[in-house]
Amino acid sequence: MNEWKNNLRKIKPYVPGEQSKDSDIVKLNANENPYPPSPKAIEAIKSFDFNSLKKYPPSDAAQLKAAIAKHYGVGIENVFLGNGSDDVLALAFQAFFNGDKPIAYPDITYSFYPVWCEMFKIPYKTYPLGDDFRINPEDYREENGGVVIPNPNAPTSIGEDVDFIEKMLNFNRDSVVIIDEAYADFGVQSAALFVDSDKYNNLLVTGTFSKSRSLAGLRIGFALGCAELISVLEAVKNSYNSYTIDSLSIAAGTASVEDDEYFREVIDKIIKTRTRLTRELRELGFTVFDSSANFVFATHGEYKMKELFEYLKTKKVFIRYFNLPRIDNHIRITVGTDKETDILIREIKNYMGVNN
């Protein structure tokens, strides 16, 4: 009796970031967008035929795929959709990393990669970032079973250019190279320009509507790749769950992509605030990396970042601290509104005992 316990999956639960129902919180810990979704996305929800929710969503979500394809200048057969980019990445790991050689990614990067490797029993090897916290493409010439590179990288916020991506692709013609572009809209050129070229059929680009499109609440992720890669991804997805994206997300997501003006406006505002936040932190003696994302990564020679993180929490300002090797005296701060930045900077000054 109870022998069934032997067959349970033993896995260390991944603990998602802190959340709070307190609306007073200045929430700069989840890289959410401080601005609302496109009014056109909201209008698409409001004018939806709610009675039709009794039907399953179109399993191909062609409408949303077409909008994304147009935005990136690729074909609809080059687009895959999932329930947030975590879903897309988890499916891509299962679809493309079935070899015996370890897959390669940086030592400091998105903390879900090793979790998926454990979950799907994929061997992996990490390559240390340089002292400047940048990825050295030469490291990735070693034989591997796949490559995953976030651009910009997280939590470092550092973005790389198209030459870097092309090097990665050229060094790894025998592997699928995933470029995770969760934050790309805030400052790097998308690798999507290589997707429809016959030259790099080993490229998969992933993206999300949760950051630049202010739709974290609707769970929309996507991938771009050559038709063969996308069809394998579709087969794996359809062996898992046929209908991952719901009908309202398809409608709102499509309207969001079509509203390019609002999209660019929001990104411009965030970049402006990022510039200001970076400057003000540097004025206070912080080392702040040049960010290509909607967050900044910083440290300070004279203060313990863990303490600052905890102090700010008592002041209802939530930022992110990672108790991890090499970055255990760093903090990650989401770029919020200018008003949120005022509060953040004021509280940091209070902590440091600097006059406001």
Added chain:
Amino acid sequence: MNEWKNNLRKIKPYVPGEQSKDSDIVKLNANENPYPPSPKAIEAIKSFDFNSLKKYPPSDAAQLKAAIAKHYGVGIENVFLGNGSDDVLALAFQAFFNGDKPIAYPDITYSFYPVWCEMFKIPYKTYPLGDDFRINPEDYREENGGVVIPNPNAPTSIGEDVDFIEKMLNFNRDSVVIIDEAYADFGVQSAALFVDSDKYNNLLVTGTFSKSRSLAGLRIGFALGCAELISVLEAVKNSYNSYTIDSLSIAAGTASVEDDEYFREVIDKIIKTRTRLTRELRELGFTVFDSSANFVFATHGEYKMKELFEYLKTKKVFIRYFNLPRIDNHIRITVGTDKETDILIREIKNYMGVNN
């Protein structure tokens, strides 16, 4: 070069059921509910604070869990949520079926079970239904690595009582027993009554909002089990994707569960139409199983069901035909509205050359 193709997952794509954008179609092929969702669920969407979609959904979805817990008389720690019950079942297969012994399920059942077994490399053994297409609990006394039983079974539509469930649980104290209740609201007592008992901690009950709650478009599935099973399921889910259910689904799902009156009204209407449909098909010479679901399963001694299925398609009436051993002269028909049933019966009579 292109050696990456060796590492691709080789899997036969699962092809989801036929869909059509033609609004003329009488769509009785996906077991969708013919009635709209609860007006309260729709109101919950309309009155949602759409600006808050910029934030991630609460990853625990406590509000929806609490409503489901109350509905089934269990604790919130006994409830798990997923992106439709396919997502819940796929995660449960990964969480609970990690032994070497084959898991057990009927030969005629939900066609996704073998797909997940292949996907997650789980050995399985199927047990033939009796000649009456019923499951014999005695078959499941054989040692196994887990048991999956849909109640009612699909596509047979046949439901079993609580004694049957208790037998299954008693015969399999060393396995996790999953009772898949996608269609239970239409005619069987839920096994949820055993969930909070210390007696059967090996039970997982799964359910969906896609059928009885008319919310297929929003992708909400759930599972009920003892706190230990649920916590393993949460750990696996959090190793895959932290935020599976979106904010609008949480709001609409909660309102749906709280509107018990509408829920019972819709189910009553479907049961009435099911009774009528069963009677009229039998009057036309069909053998129709007594259904506990929102569909009927039927055959006819004098006609080829595949032909009838194809004929009806030309008349814009979509039903389901499975070209599978033992049931390749059967059809599955979703119970629609009375008006849809009028059209269906009229076209069947036309096919048979019976006067309308």
